Amino acid sequence: MDGPQDLGGKESFGPIEVDSPEYRDDWERRQWALTKLVTTPGVTIDWFRHALETMPPAVYLSVPYFQKWNANNMALGIDAGAYTLAECVSGKAAVRGASPPVVSVDECEAMQRALSVDFSREIDAQPAFQLGDPVVTDARPSAGHTRLPSYARGARGKVIAHHGAHVFADTGARGDHRAEHLYTVEFRAGDLWSDAEAAEDVVCLDLWEPYLASA
């Protein structure tokens, strides 16, 4: 979707704060932990990302990163019926639950390791493209979630890797967890940007087959 998250190539954000730390405040660390430790059943990575993209654009572009995660965790929980808006605003549970066991640091580490999740799937369809094939990406904006950034729409590139089929983000964000062939496609900077710094530099993107056509 043409949301505020689609930042590649957008202008006027100014210099990069090259010495910025990982966190500025303690609440950022706590939100990071909350996001990883408290998940709403049925929420996938694709629905998480899509939900975040639907924040009011002016808010998305102006608040600290982990504030967005905080709002998104609340929104996803409200959407799935885990919390109400009133509970999120007050910080008080309508009904208190029993205290769960403490997750130790070692158990946190085991949870962290288990987040090495395999997104590849076996599918019957043969890949439509081979290494070296010239391809062109869909030029049309996607109505829903997509991982084809706007700067690479309608662009000509070359397939440089095939990764088998992976769970398809666009349908996954709608609750349809099918898989499609996934490729790495290399684009010449000069084919993406009229004012490229160096035309022969390249940008590589991981793109699913439905984004691509033969060129």
Next chain:
Amino acid sequence: MPSFDTKAIEKIHRDLHTHLPSDPALRVKALESLVVEKGLVAQESIDNWIELYAERIGPKRGAEVIARAWTEPEYHARLMEDAGQAVKDFGYEGHATEHTKAVQNTADTHNLVVCTLCSCYPFSLLGMSPIWYRSAAYRARAVKEPRAVLAEFGVELGADVKVRVWDSTAELRYLVIPERPAGTEGWSADQLAAIITRDSMIGTARDLALEPS
């Protein structure tokens, strides 16, 4: 279960924006107290997760992996073939590393990693990302003017060096293997790991100093 309904989640986000206090610290406190009261997490577990990332998970892991690749050609080959598998030798697999791809800097190629659509990062190998990596400025500019971005980090590339930018649009993650500096012949893997910086594994640094920073 989630609604998977764009309009529904959009409205919830607008309502939250209208009703929540503007101070993010208060918002996080509200969510924390809510989920603790609901019995979804214990407060101490939150402290433990923070301790995990403060003490055990950070760029030293990625540096150790790369130092081994520099010193063992067989491991280097496995890392290039399937980094997500190769890091399992160390038990360093985790958040988002299953499909990691290693990309190698050479005298005439420089690799730079970004996620323009969100902020994908190989957390289990590099720890928490720096704020700049998650910033709009980096996400916007790295794909369009990588050389100007690199210059802000102090990396000046000549016209003879080609830039390869990797935009992490799917579930692959990228780990840059910097060039091993001259003058490190005979160094142990531990000595080498000490000079490999986080930024060199993202691609915003290029030449490694022989003294640990």
